[in-house]
Amino acid sequence: MKTVIRTILLLLIINSLSFASEYAIISNIKMKELSEAQIKAIYLKKITVVNDISVVPVNLGAMDSLRLKFENKILDMSFERLKSYWTKEHYLGKRPPLSMQSAQSVKAFVKNVEGAVGYVNAEIVDSDVKVLYRWSE
Amino acid sequence: MRYIILAFIFILSLQGDEEYQLGKGTQVGSLPFYVGGYFSLDYKHTDDIDRYRVDDIAILGYGNYEKFSYMAEFEFKEYYVKTYENGVKTTEKDNKLYTERLYLDYNLDENYMFRVGKYNSPIGFWNLLPINVLRETTSNPITSSIIFPKFTTGLGSSYLSYGEGELKIDAILQHNDGIDAEYNNYKIDRHYGFGISYSIDDYTFKLNSGYFNNLTDNRVNEDLYYMLLSAKYESEKYQFLTEVGSQKSKSQYTTDYALYVQGLYRFTEQHIGVIRVESYEQSINPTSDDMLIFGYTYRPLYPIAIKSEYQFHSKSSQNQFLFSFSVLF
Numbered sequence: 319m320k321t322v323i324r325t326i327l328l329l330l331i332i333n334s335l336s337f338a339s340e341y342a343i344i345s346n347i348k349m350k351e352l353s354e355a356q357i358k359a360i361y362l363k364k365i366t367v368v369n370d371i372s373v374v375p376v377n378l379g380a381m382d383s384l385r386l387k388f389e390n391k392i393l394d395m396s397f398e399r400l401k402s403y404w405t406k407e408h409y410l411g412k413r414p415p416l417s418m419q420s421a422q423s424v425k426a427f428v429k430n431v432e433g434a435v436g437y438v439n440a441e442i443v444d445s446d447v448k449v450l451y452r453w454s455e
Numbered sequence: 456m457r458y459i460i461l462a463f464i465f466i467l468s469l470q471g472d473e474e475y476q477l478g479k480g481t482q483v484g485s486l487p488f489y490v491g492g493y494f495s496l497d498y499k500h501t502d503d504i505d506r507y508r509v510d511d512i513a514i515l516g517y518g519n520y521e522k523f524s525y526m527a528e529f530e531f532k533e534y535y536v537k538t539y540e541n542g543v544k545t546t547e548k549d550n551k552l553y554t555e556r557l558y559l560d561y562n563l564d565e566n567y568m569f570r571v572g573k574y575n576s577p578i579g580f581w582n583l584l585p586i587n588v589l590r591e592t593t594s595n596p597i598t599s600s601i602i603f604p605k606f607t608t609g610l611g612s613s614y615l616s617y618g619e620g621e622l623k624i625d626a627i628l629q630h631n632d633g634i635d636a637e638y639n640n641y642k643i644d645r646h647y648g649f650g651i652s653y654s655i656d657d658y659t660f661k662l663n664s665g666y667f668n669n670l671t672d673n674r675v676n677e678d679l680y681y682m683l684l685s686a687k688y689e690s691e692k693y694q695f696l697t698e699v700g701s702q703k704s705k706s707q708y709t710t711d712y713a714l715y716v717q718g719l720y721r722f723t724e725q726h727i728g729v730i731r732v733e734s735y736e737q738s739i740n741p742t743s744d745d746m747l748i749f750g751y752t753y754r755p756l757y758p759i760a761i762k763s764e765y766q767f768h769s770k771s772s773q774n775q776f777l778f779s780f781s782v783l784f
Binding site for chain 1: 478479480489491493515517518519521522524525526562563564565583584586589615617618620621691724757758783
């Protein structure tokens with residue numbers, strides 16, 4: 319009986335892992351390696367230059383579910399807290415990142431613009447872009 | 456001339472590429488130039504005084520190009536003040552447009568930034584976001600106005616590093632007259648200071664120290680030294696903020712201490728409660744006070760703040776009620 323229960327539990331775990339979505343933070347291939355903290359700082363516009371190049375963080379649309387996951391996981395900030403953050407940054411002379419409507423647009427932008435950083439579903443990543451960080455849910 | 460430039464910018468901003476959002480400013484045409492502004496109205500009531508004030512009307516302009524970024528802020532301060540004191544009415548107007556900030560930044564790399572111009576002295580937390588709409592109470596804690604110069608005109612630089620947390624070091628250097636020097640809590644022509652801050656998770660700790668010379672007309676001491684310790688905890692619901700500082704001349708403490716501890720609770724994103732305790736003691740022109748402040752802020756949208764507060768002072772004749780309406784656009 320114990321063996322049956324263990325097998326069922328194992329199958330359940332494997333099943334849940336196989337359905338876990340994986341996401342990637344990508345950059346132009348010329349970008350150097352960046353830590354999670356540095357990626358956060360780039361998206362909050364605390365870091366604006368890396369390797370002598372202006373960095374260009376790119377967001378998905380405001381209501382995109384992947385954007386909300388990125389903001390919760392990497393920025394560790396809620397939608398409301400980010401809104402107040404960017405209002406304060408307006409007084410300090412900083413703008414929020416650009417927004418794009420689809421992951422394909424983000425990938426194409428990152429591929430073609432030196433200094434660009436974005437996040438997409440890992441399944442669309444290829445060798446045209448560099449993966450800086452991966453996470454799954 | 457300033458007014459003509461402002462009108463020109465306003466007309467251009469109507470043709471910006473981005474959709475306008477309140478509290479985010481707007482782009483001027485397709486230039487790397489954004490404009491915005493803010494204003495605040497407030498009311499103060501004590502046993503003897505009722506004061507109505509159009510306090511701030513300001514315009515901001517900023518942008519960035521490659522490694523450079525810039526900021527300009529011009530402001531009418533106490534534009535219109537009507538006071539009733541023991542039944543006597545007085546009205547004051549100040550139509551001068553002051554230069555509040557005017558600087559150029561050069562971002563060398565991910566670690567170093569250099570600045571030249573007039574800027575908010577990067578000391579403590581309160582002085583970084585000092586405008587009514589962004590702070591949590593209509594009043595400012597006394598600590599933010601008696602220990603150090605609010606503005607510096609000269610050079611500045613910062614070093615930023617990321618490991619477990621975020622380390623930031625600031626340097627302040629003024630060795631010249633200030634831009635609109637009288638528009639500062641201290642009139643100065645020298646200010647040398649440094650700051651070090653460390654943030655990890657929801658906590659930030661900061662230490663500032665420096666020297667400035669006080670050229671204010673009623674000065675008693677010219678060479679003044681200051682130190683300020685600050686700490687902040689911020690989560691989705693709570694904010695805890697404290698600053699404690701001291702100031703001395705070569706021979707004596709001019710401000711023995713000035714401190715505040717402020718707690719904030721967000722009932723919702725729109726409704727915010729604040730409690731602040733303040734205390735200070737100055738040896739120069741001997742004064743001291745202890746205060747307990749209760750505040751409530753309603754933000755229908757984050758860039759709009761409707762605030763009220765009541766202050767209990769150690770001398771009850773100084774107890775006061777404050778109300779303000781402020782908008783960032």
